[in-house]
Amino acid sequence: MKTACILFLTLGAVALVAGDDAPAAKRQVVNLATVVRLAGAGNLDIRLANERVAEQDLTRARLDYLGVVTGHNRAQFLLHRAIGAGETEEIIARRMAVRIVAGMRIHSLEHAPFEGPGRIAAWAAERGYTLSRTALHDGDATPPLDDFDMLVIMGGPMSIHDHRDHPWLPVEKDFLKTVIGARKPVLGICLGAQLLADVLGGKVFQNPVKEIGWFPVRMLDRSAPFAAFPEQLTVMHWHGDTFTIPEGARRVAESDACANQAFVFGDRVVGLQFHIELEKVGVEDLAAASLDEAGAAPFIQSCEQLIAPPPESETAGALLFALLDELARLGRGAVRM
Numbered sequence: 165m166k167t168a169c170i171l172f173l174t175l176g177a178v179a180l181v182a183g184d185d186a187p188a189a190k191r192q193v194v195n196l197a198t199v200v201r202l203a204g205a206g207n208l209d210i211r212l213a214n215e216r217v218a219e220q221d222l223t224r225a226r227l228d229y230l231g232v233v234t235g236h237n238r239a240q241f242l243l244h245r246a247i248g249a250g251e252t253e254e255i256i257a258r259r260m261a262v263r264i265v266a267g268m269r270i271h272s273l274e275h276a277p278f279e280g281p282g283r284i285a286a287w288a289a290e291r292g293y294t295l296s297r298t299a300l301h302d303g304d305a306t307p308p309l310d311d312f313d314m315l316v317i318m319g320g321p322m323s324i325h326d327h328r329d330h331p332w333l334p335v336e337k338d339f340l341k342t343v344i345g346a347r348k349p350v351l352g353i354c355l356g357a358q359l360l361a362d363v364l365g366g367k368v369f370q371n372p373v374k375e376i377g378w379f380p381v382r383m384l385d386r387s388a389p390f391a392a393f394p395e396q397l398t399v400m401h402w403h404g405d406t407f408t409i410p411e412g413a414r415r416v417a418e419s420d421a422c423a424n425q426a427f428v429f430g431d432r433v434v435g436l437q438f439h440i441e442l443e444k445v446g447v448e449d450l451a452a453a454s455l456d457e458a459g460a461a462p463f464i465q466s467c468e469q470l471i472a473p474p475p476e477s478e479t480a481g482a483l484l485f486a487l488l489d490e491l492a493r494l495g496r497g498a499v500r501m
Contacts, residue, residue, distance in 0.1 A: 268293045268495050271312035273336065275301055275320025275355055278449040282441040284316055287485050291492070300332045306339040313495040314349040317356030319439070323405060324358050324368050337363050349432040349491035354403055357426070357435030364410035364429055371406040375421040377465030378474050381438055385416045389434065389490030390426075393483055398476045400439040401463075402450060407437070421463040432494045434487070440480040447471055 270288050272281045274297060281288075281295065288295040296312065298304045301320070317340070327333050340363045343350060352360040358368045380398045383390060401419070409415045409427050416426035417438075425437045442450065451470045 268314065268492055269312045270295045270314050270316065271307055272297045273306070273315065273317045273356070274299050275318060275322065275330075277301070278446075278452070279319045279354075280446070281316060281318060282443050282446045283481050283484050284441050284488065286443075286481075287488050290485075291489075293492075300336060301330075303332075306336065309342060309346055309348075312348070314492060315343050315351070317350070317352040317359060318441075319354030319356060319402070322355070324355065324362050344429075344433055347430075347432065349494045350434070351488070351491060352435045353441055354437060354439060357437050358405055358407050360429070360433060360435045361407035361410055361427070364413065364433070366408045366410040366413075368405055368407045371404060371422050373421050373463050374404045374461070375401040375419065375463045376403075377401060377463065377470055378477060379419055379421065379463065381417045381419045381425045383417050385414050385428075388431070389428070389487050390416060391490075392486035394479075397479065397483065398474055399480060400442050400447060400470075400473075400477070401437070402439065403437060407435070432491060434491065440484045443481075444471075444473065447473065 268291070270284070270293050272284065272295060274280060277299075281297070285295055296307065298306060300306075322330055322333075324333065324337075337359060340350070340359060344360075344363070350360065352358075362368050377400070378398055379401055380396050382396050383393050386393055386395070401421070403422075406422050407424055409424055410429060413427040413429040413433075415424060416428055417436075419425050419438075422437060427435050429435075448471050451467055
């Protein structure tokens with residue numbers, strides 16, 4: 165049997181056609197412009213064609229594969245069974261939403277050799293995205309704005325106010341303002357969240373206590389992009405500073421030791437004071453680099469406790485992936501033909 169299809173999406177102009185081998189009884193009409201809008205991919209320009217073309221906006225249940233080929237030679241992505249019998253446009257959109265941004269470019273800003281992207285790198289690799297990195301602590305320059313679609317800002321041991329010791333901090337802050345102004349998705353973690361709070365007009369200052377170890381956070385707002393998060397989760401903390409919630413942002417999470425654990429500004433700028441990107445080796449590296457901070461205190465655990473994640477922390481990776489997927493959907497220019 166032959167199945168021929170053409171998928172052409174450009175700013176809402178959509179056509180999908182199925183070959184004549186599809187039984188008429190199993191055909192269904194799907195408005196793919198609606199699918200693309202629901203998938204958050206209305207700005208894409210994708211063309212997939214083969215030798216036979218039928219009428220527009222018609223698909224069938226046995227369309228097994230849609231290949232989405234990006235401008236990157238090594239990045240070819242198949243949407244397995246993208247359209248199935250009886251599925252609604254919303255369900256199809258959910259299935260397409262992540263894969264439709266094949267070829268997305270993620271960039272990581274880093275402030276210390278022991279605080280890298282961790283699970284973010286694993287997420288990017290699993291999704292087929294590229295991940296580039298800037299080591300600000302080694303003197304790397306920030307990238308051109310057109311070189312990435314989504315930005316992640318990692319943690320670090322310094323304060324955001326340490327301009328004298330880290331002269332790249334003012335440069336980084338100006339860069340973040342530009343990125344936010346360009347409406348690129350941004351995720352800041354720990355120091356990264358504090359930097360975002362600062363450039364958005366919030367205040368960053370010493371928290372009443374240091375918070376170092378595995379402690380629960382309570383989710384106060386579980387709307388997008390935190391829809392996958394439970395009401396409470398146990399995560400790694402390693403900070404002495406905190407921030408106020410910037411004007412216009414939503415307060416998302418809190419802990420017993422720190423009132424402001426997360427915020428969302430607009431729909432695509434997220435700050436997390438806590439760590440869900442750290443894998444076991446990342447926690448060990450952080451502990452080894454900061455041994456002087458570990459010890460006995462109400463919200464400071466011992467080194468033995470730090471490197472022994474509690475079982476309930478094992479969901480962090482899946483939650484991070486869900487959060488990153490939500491932000492990735494909003495990436496501009498994610499597919500370049």
